[in-house]
Amino acid sequence: MNKTAKTILWVVIIVIVIGAIWYGVTRKPTTEEVIKIGAILPLTGKNASYGERTQRGIELALEEVNKEEKIIEVIYEDSRGDLKEAASAAQKLINIDKVQVLFSQLSGVSQAIAPIAQENKIILFGFTSTPGFTKQGDYIFSNRGDxxxxxxxxxxxxxxxxxxxxxxxxxxxxxxxxxxxxxxxxxxxxxxxxxxxxxxxxxxxxxxxxxxxxxxxxxxxxxxxxxxxxxxxxxxxxxxxxxxxxxxxxxxxxxxxxxxxxxxxxxxxxxxxTIVYEDITNPELQETLKEHQNRYGEPMSLYAANSYDVVKLLAKIVKTGIKTSPAIKIALLETRDFPGISGDITFDETGNVHKENKLFTVKNGQFVPYEE
Amino acid sequence: MISAYFIHLLILIGIYLILAISLQLSVGFTGLLNLGHIAFYCVGAYASALLALNGFPFWIYFLAAGFLAMIFGFLLSIPTKKLKGDYLALATLGFSFVIYAVALNWTGLTRGPLGLPGIPRPTLFGFTFSDNVSFLILTFIIVLISYLIIKKITISPFGKVLEATRDDELATRVLGKNTFKMKSISLATSAFFAGLAGSLYASYITFIDPSSFTLLQLIPVLCIVIIGGLASLKGTIIATIILVLLPEPLRFIGFPSSIVGPARQIIYGLILLLILVYRPKGFYGKVELE
The missing domain is CATH 3.40.50.2300 (Response regulator)
Structure with missing residues (x-):
């Protein structure tokens, strides 16, 4: 490699480092009142599109719940669908960032993180429909159903x-x-x-x-x-x-x-x-569906709806002054019919949900509820 | 507790160390461009996990993982004994794909892509290594023993013959050495330690599925071997520590949430590129691969 190439490489690195530091400095410092959530999603690699949809749901919900005062902060980690990577991310989120709740996506990654979350008594929401997933421990939850x-x-x-x-x-x-x-x-x-x-x-x-x-x-x-x-x-x-x-x-x-x-x-x-479109009477949720359509140019997907609902539910619990993982766990289990875009949330004793599956179809290039 | 995070990283370093120094034995010291290493790791992990799930004690499944991988290493060395350089790389690569396909499709044994959850942590003399501190100590002891054995091999007369085989196989044969046998032993020994690493990995993460044993998972190990420098154990150790820890500080740079994943990987790639630009033979490399 000649001198010019080396110089270019260094310039690129310096620009990235300066950019990162600048971004880090200008970011508002978080207060102690904020509850942290760690989201371990597949952000790169072949599963990136699933992680992206989940991330959209989280971002939409965060904007709403943090509008008046910042109460929830989400820290993203990229799992790349790799178990070791996900385990490292979980350890870092739990021990250094002190998150109270973890999100994970993809069944393999969720299976690898579940023992770590359970051992540290940190709530894990697995965005996965793996049968029996939530039975691995009392801190393991899912809102996608079996x-x-x-x-x-x-x-x-x-x-x-x-x-x-x-x-x-x-x-x-x-x-x-x-x-x-x-x-x-x-x-x-x-x-x-x-x-x-x-x-x-x-x-x-x-x-x-x-x-x-x-x-x-x-x-x-x-x-x-x-x-x-x-x-x-x-x-x-x-x-x-x-x-x-x-x-x-x-x-x-x-x-x-x-x-x-x-x-x-x-x-x-x-x-x-389990997602519901038309029959949502809740104006707030209708607003979110519209917002998603406007911002991303497509109707809200189930993955986005799942993560959106969980963040909203956690925000509701945090607002009552509950801030630690064991207390949130109790509040979650006590939740009854929390209105969500992907169906109302009530957890059973294992931390799973039983939502009604509805039928949908595609008509004129649109996803619509199925009618006879 | 910052320490719990570092203990986790140290355990990962330990597992990678065993993998990398054993790969160094076949790639660096014997000159076999062996891409089948991840398959031995896979065999070790699955053997260990299945035996552990069926209630066998730690020392049995741990050693069984090593020996089974060793048998596979020996078997692989028979059809590939006359292959060299790129040809050997392709043949061993094929072996990796075969083992991956078996892990994926032999669902009766391995549960295929569903993976094996709930692998127990090791128990030795009535003591269970359930917390990470004790697991780290166990890993460290195993790393130390593996290192000492491989070090001993490389400085022994046998190791010198291995290096001679790498540098000039014909000349070594003229001196009356059976180089095929040498290479076989080297590959089998290397596979043995990869199997042990697989066993440690399975019992540490407690869940394995075939996706942990693809070619993509071999690349970091091969990077360590090349960046550390071929035929240098000291370089391998330094490279392992650097490459496992390198992505970690990137977690603390506050990227905007929309680019956090790709940005970290770009920087990681750039740093690797820089290392190779300034140290083309790796940190302590003595030889170049054919």
Whole structure:
């Protein structure tokens, strides 16, 4: 490397360091009254889009709750989906920043952080639907509910529609496996059959082999249980292969990128999730939905709604003067029907929620509640 | 408690140290560009986790992790014994992918991408290393023993032959040394320690899934070996400490929340680049890789 290149490199570094110091100095010092939350999200890497949606929800909620006086501060850490990295971040947040609450996303990362949070008696909100996640300890919470319930809701719908044979493709992880099991349980207990059930990996983008097998099995309904971009790719490829059955899907596909990949094939897909749009009578929540649409150019996603609700709930608890993790835990368990965009929040004794899954569909390129 | 955070980092340094010095044995001292190291680490972690979950005592699953990885190391050395340089790198890389695919797809044994949660902390003579301080002491002892053994190997006549094999294999064979056997032993020993590191990792984090054993996870270890300098144990130790601690101060720079993730990684990358610009052979590097 020659001298010019070295000089450029140094200039870049100096600019970054000065920028960082400048930003650090101008930042308002936090007072002792503020309660700190540590958010360990996938901010870079292939899962970054999920972390970004969660972050949007947190930011929106923070603006509202800190409007009059700063009561909550959120410190972000990037997990990159790496367990070691997430564990380091959790240790730093707990021991140095003295956070009282941790947020985590992705099932693997949440599983790795859960023992650390429980040991230090720090509340952990896992933004994951991993079945049994909250049973790992009394400080472990989730407001997304159990994945099996989503599967059950879709199963009930398929029965209502008199479908006799179903095919399933699901992502090979804890959440989507739970959805598959929930669907199968309801569907098969009513004398119908799941003719084919295939799992796929996060590295796959070509589903034609699976879809051809499905075509041969001639199901009446197909369930794609996966993340937004995979469901979109499956949809496009399924329609290409001439599969014209009704497609069911699950929470989390409500993103801009889903519509961008799936285009017109997205029309008519039916998916279940706990978010509520139209029937929110609460004007404050309506305002938030609008704000999200204005700022990010897309309707609020379930992931954003989940994190938004949790921050709002914590703010309500903190405002009553409760500031430490054990006290917040008790207040959380006492919460009854806290109004949230992703459904009202009431925790059971393990710290999980049981929200009603509603059906949605895509109509004219918009996510709308499903009507008969 | 600032100390709890540092204890955690010291444990990570310990695990990385075992991984890096054992990789140094095969890459630096023997000249085998071994990209299968992460697979041995994976084998060790899974062997240890599965045995621990089935109630075996610590010393059994810890050593079993090492020996199983060692067997894999030995097996890998048979088909690759005539390969050199880039070819060996590709073959061992393939091995890494195979082990990763097995961990991911043999769901009956490894639970696939769901991972293995709730791995118990080690118990030795009735004492459980449940808190991080005692775990750090355990890690430190294991690191020390591993270091001393590898150090002993490298300064022994056997180690000298390994280095001779790296520098000129033909000449070494002319002197009547069985270089294939030498390389085999070196790779197996290196794998043994990677297996031990895997066992420590599994019992420390208490949860493992295949994503912890991808090629991306090998790159930091390979960085340590190269930045520390090939065939230098002192350099490896310094590089391990620096590379594990390097991202940590970045956590304390107050970036705006919207760019916090990417900004830290950019700076981390820049610093690595700078080190290699000023020390192209690493801190204490003696040789260059073919």
């Amino acid at each position: 994945a099996t319930n989503i599967g059950k809701r879709l199963g009930e719908f398929a029965i209502e529609k008199e479908y006799k044979k179903a095919a399933i493709v699901y992502l090979n992880n804890e959440t989507h496996k739970g959805i598959e099991e929930g669907f199968r349980e309801i569907f098969e207990n009513n004398d119908r059959s799941v003719v084919i059930s295939e799992l796929h990996e996060k590295t796959e983008t070509d589903f034609r082999t699976i879809l051809t097998k499905i075509k041969a099995a001639q199901p009446q309904v197909i369930l794609f249980s996966s993340r937004d971009k995979y469901v979109a790719m499956m949809l496009v490829q399924a329609r290409e292969l001439g599969l014209d059955q009704q497609v069911l899907s699950v929470q989390g596909i409500d993103s801009k990128s889903f519509l961008e990949i799936a285009q017109h094939t997205a029309e008519g897909i039916i998916y279940a999730q």
